[in-house]
Amino acid sequence: MKWKPIKFLALGIVVTSALSACSAAPEESAEPQTAETETIQEQQDKPTESNTDTKTEDTESSKETSEPVEGQPPTVTEASTTIIKALQAEDMETIASWASQEGVRFSPFANIDPENDLVFKPDEISGLLKDTTKYVWRSTPGNEESIEMTYADYHQKYVYNKDFIHDGENAVNAMIGEDAHLGNLHEVYPEANHDFVEFHVNGTEPDGRDWHTLRLVFEKIGQDHSLVGIVHDQWTP
Known part of the structure; x- marks a missing residue:
């Protein structure tokens, strides 16, 4: 137990x-x-x-895609900036490099004359300032007096005759001056395949009639631009 x-x-x-x-x-x-x-x-x-x-x-x-891609053609604004600076500096080599192979038409007035306005090819443009030939560029409205002068003189009076860079305004495919007019620009250079950049300097006189406009006309080639016209405009009696 x-x-x-x-x-x-x-x-x-x-x-x-x-x-x-x-x-x-x-x-x-x-x-x-x-x-x-x-x-x-x-x-x-x-x-x-x-x-x-x-x-x-x-x-x-x-x-990456939102950043600029190298190798893209310049915009019309960039092209016009380069050309207006070259005109100011009388750098005709640069103007020639932008010129259409068909040539650049120089018109002293807004109403372009396709029959009589002078057209210069790129190889001719590069040497224009040294050219001593007196060309007939058109005739002045009113008295129909022939505008006969060398390109160097024409450049001073009907191309960069105002400080468009520092004293003026500019716009793409638009007029700036109140008294300015496009004339027959779009008839000669259709909007479908052309752009223009306007540089305008307002008048300083009491009546404001001493204004001046310069239009650079470009042919659109894909995304690229080729200079085809330099059109000057001013008040005419």
Whole structure:
């Protein structure tokens, strides 16, 4: 009878051990579940990182396409700026480089005369300032007196006869001066394939009639521009 408590004690230890083993089983199975959860989370994180990278690449690509691309033809504004500066500097080589192969028409007045206005090819333009030939450029309205002079004199009176760069305004395909008019510009140079840039200096006299306008006319060749006309305009009686 003295051994019975010992037996019960041993039996209790066995039962307790068994219960401990059963309760430990869920804890062991919980470890794979945690590992599996982390793996799924990692898989979810990977697409997110990929999407972020894609968005970053798209943004960078958009920035690149929004920036100017080298090698693109100059705009009509850029072309006219180069040419007006060349006219101011009497740099006829630069004018020749922009000239159409068909030539550039020089008109002293807004009403262009396709039959009588003089047209010079690029190789002729480059040497015009040194040319001593007196050309008949047209006749003045009213008295019909012939405008006969060298190009150097014509340049001073009917091309860059005002400081169009510093004293004037300019606009693309638009008139600026209130008294100025386009004449037959669009008849000779249709809008569909031509642009013009107007440089205008307002008059300083009380009646304002001493205004002057210079129009650079360009033929549109795709995205490029070729100079085809230099048209001067001023008040005439």
